[in-house]
Amino acid sequence: MSVINYSSREITFKIVYYGTGLGGKTTNLKMIYNKISPETRGKMISLATEMDRTLFFDFLPMDIGSVKGFKTKFQLYTVPGQIYYNASRKLILKGVDGIVFVADSQIERFEDNIESVDNLLENLAEHNLKIEDIPFVMQYNKRDLPNISSIEDLQNAINPWNVPYFEAVATQGIGVFETLKSVSKMILQRL
Amino acid sequence: MGYENLSIFEQDFWDINNTLNKLLTATNSTALLLVDKAGQLITSVGNISNLDLVSFGSLAAADFAATSQLALLVGEDEFTELFHQGKQENIYITVILSRIILVVIFGKTTNLGLIRIKIKTTVSELEQIFNNIFKKLNAGDKKMKETFDDDFRKAAENELDDLFK
Numbered sequence: 497m498s499v500i501n502y503s504s505r506e507i508t509f510k511i512v513y514y515g516t517g518l519g520g521k522t523t524n525l526k527m528i529y530n531k532i533s534p535e536t537r538g539k540m541i542s543l544a545t546e547m548d549r550t551l552f553f554d555f556l557p558m559d560i561g562s563v564k565g566f567k568t569k570f571q572l573y574t575v576p577g578q579i580y581y582n583a584s585r586k587l588i589l590k591g592v593d594g595i596v597f598v599a600d601s602q603i604e605r606f607e608d609n610i611e612s613v614d615n616l617l618e619n620l621a622e623h624n625l626k627i628e629d630i631p632f633v634m635q636y637n638k639r640d641l642p643n644i645s646s647i648e649d650l651q652n653a654i655n656p657w658n659v660p661y662f663e664a665v666a667t668q669g670i671g672v673f674e675t676l677k678s679v680s681k682m683i684l685q686r687l
Numbered sequence: 688m689g690y691e692n693l694s695i696f697e698q699d700f701w702d703i704n705n706t707l708n709k710l711l712t713a714t715n716s717t718a719l720l721l722v723d724k725a726g727q728l729i730t731s732v733g734n735i736s737n738l739d740l741v742s743f744g745s746l747a748a749a750d751f752a753a754t755s756q757l758a759l760l761v762g763e764d765e766f767t768e769l770f771h772q773g774k775q776e777n778i779y780i781t782v783i784l785s786r787i788i789l790v791v792i793f794g795k796t797t798n799l800g801l802i803r804i805k806i807k808t809t810v811s812e813l814e815q816i817f818n819n820i821f822k823k824l825n826a827g828d829k830k831m832k833e834t835f836d837d838d839f840r841k842a843a844e845n846e847l848d849d850l851f852k
Contacts, residue, residue: 499693499727500831503700507835508727532850538741543749552749555726557741560850563843566834571727571745587752591725673851684843687835 498593498687506567509683510591511676514616515598516608517549517577520637520666524598525556525572527672532558550576552584570680577612586619594631594679598666599654601636601644606653613654627657631682634661635675640668693723694828695820700730702816707732710809714802716793717776721813722747724786733792747790751780770799781806783813784821 499508513521522542529540538557545551554574559567575585597616599609617627634655636647647663655661660678664671695703707719711733718733720740726748728740751769758766769780779791779802789810791802 499695499723499725499729500828500834501695501700501729502830502834503695503697504730510725510727536850539739541742541746552753555742555745557745560843560846563846564839566839568843568846571741573745583756584753587749587756590752591723591727677847677851680847681844684840687831687840 498683504567505565506569508569508571509593509680511570511572511594511596511679511683512588512592513572513574513596513598514585514589514612515575515577516600516605516612517579519577519598519600519605519609519612520664521574521577521598522550522554523666524596524635524637524664524672524675525554525574527666527669528558528572528676529556531669531673536560549578550574551581552576553588572676579611579615582615582619585615586622589619589623589625592623592625592630594633594683595627596633596635596675596679597654598635598637598664599650601638601650602641603643603645606645606649609650609654631679631686632657632659633675633679633682634659635664635666635671636661637664637666637671639663639670640665692824692828692831693727693729693820694824694831695729696823696830699816699820703730703813704732706809706812706816710791710805713805714791714793715797716791716802717796718792720744720747720790720792721783722788722790724748724752724788729787738792743790747778747780747788751782751788768803779803779806781810783810784817787813787817789813 513524515521536559541555543552556572558570573588575588636650662671662675666672711719718735720731721729722744726745728744731740754769755765771778776794781789783789
């Protein structure tokens with residue numbers, strides 16, 4: 497749900513990074529935080545456990561500046577990936593404008609990705625949303641690791657909609673901006 | 688719910704701010720914030736100079752959302768108000784039309800009882816304003832189509848390209 501304020505001339509969009517636990521969602525946000533200039537970004541908030549696992553969400557506000565007189569802002573959220581935090585995941589999807597699914601490319605996480613996509617669809621349904629109606633991109637992360645599924649297998653398993661996909665190594669920043677740029681542009685197109 | 692935008696038009700924005708300012712003066716609170724349930728700040732009044740508003744909005748919405756789920760677990764539809772007590776500052780949170788969160792930040796210059804009494808008028812005025820806004824949005828936000836046209840999209844895309852260079 498974008499919020500448009502005609503008086504203060506601001507428009508804000510919400511992007512949610514979804515995906516299986518330890519897949520690299522938080523790493524995506526940290527990379528974005530590190531790479532963009534301090535004037536563009538706000539403070540990054542992580543509600544994490546002591547073990548650095550996301551408990552509720554990470555949050556990074558990003559201000560792309562004034563576009564035709566409108567301050568245009570994106571707010572990036574991650575969800576906690578672990579199965580038992582589903583209640584939190586559902587809450588964060590409220591009012592979402594665009595979704596990035598961060599898949600863990602490792603073969604042993606193949607089933608976890610499928611489960612997480614199913615969980616995304618279920619949680620969207622609870623908000624009366626359909627994935628087909630929301631700007632949505634796939635990110636196949638950890639492409640630098642040796643034991644990974646092929647892009648074809650991943651596409652067949654979790655991208656039946658054939659939405660844009662990006663290969664990424666989030667820890668090195670590879671594919672991170674392309675992913676964000678793509679979903680952001682899709683959101684703008686939908687305005 | 689489905690997908691829906693929230694647009695605040697100029698006159699409504701000033702009506703909202705006037706209503707909030709009245710409550711601020713009547714209760715001598717530190718600041719008031721209005722946040723949508725997705726965590727985006729709509730407006731704020733009062734002394735907000737030391738406050739990271741964007742973070743605050745996102746966390747207040749998360750706080751409210753988590754508490755609403757707790758309510759469901761004990762058989763309530765929603766907890767309609769939240770109160771957090773600190774040594775210097777306190778936070779009182781309530782909800783408008785189940786969609787907008789009103790946050791009152793207050794210190795020792797006022798008390799919770801006064802806020803609870805005075806906020807009733809504010810809530811009812813805000814309900815009226817937001818009902819009007821939602822009615823207008825249901826009828827279609829023409830201004831949105833005019834404002835966010837192809838030119839806007841192209842300019843925004845260029846900004847994004849520059850950002851990630």
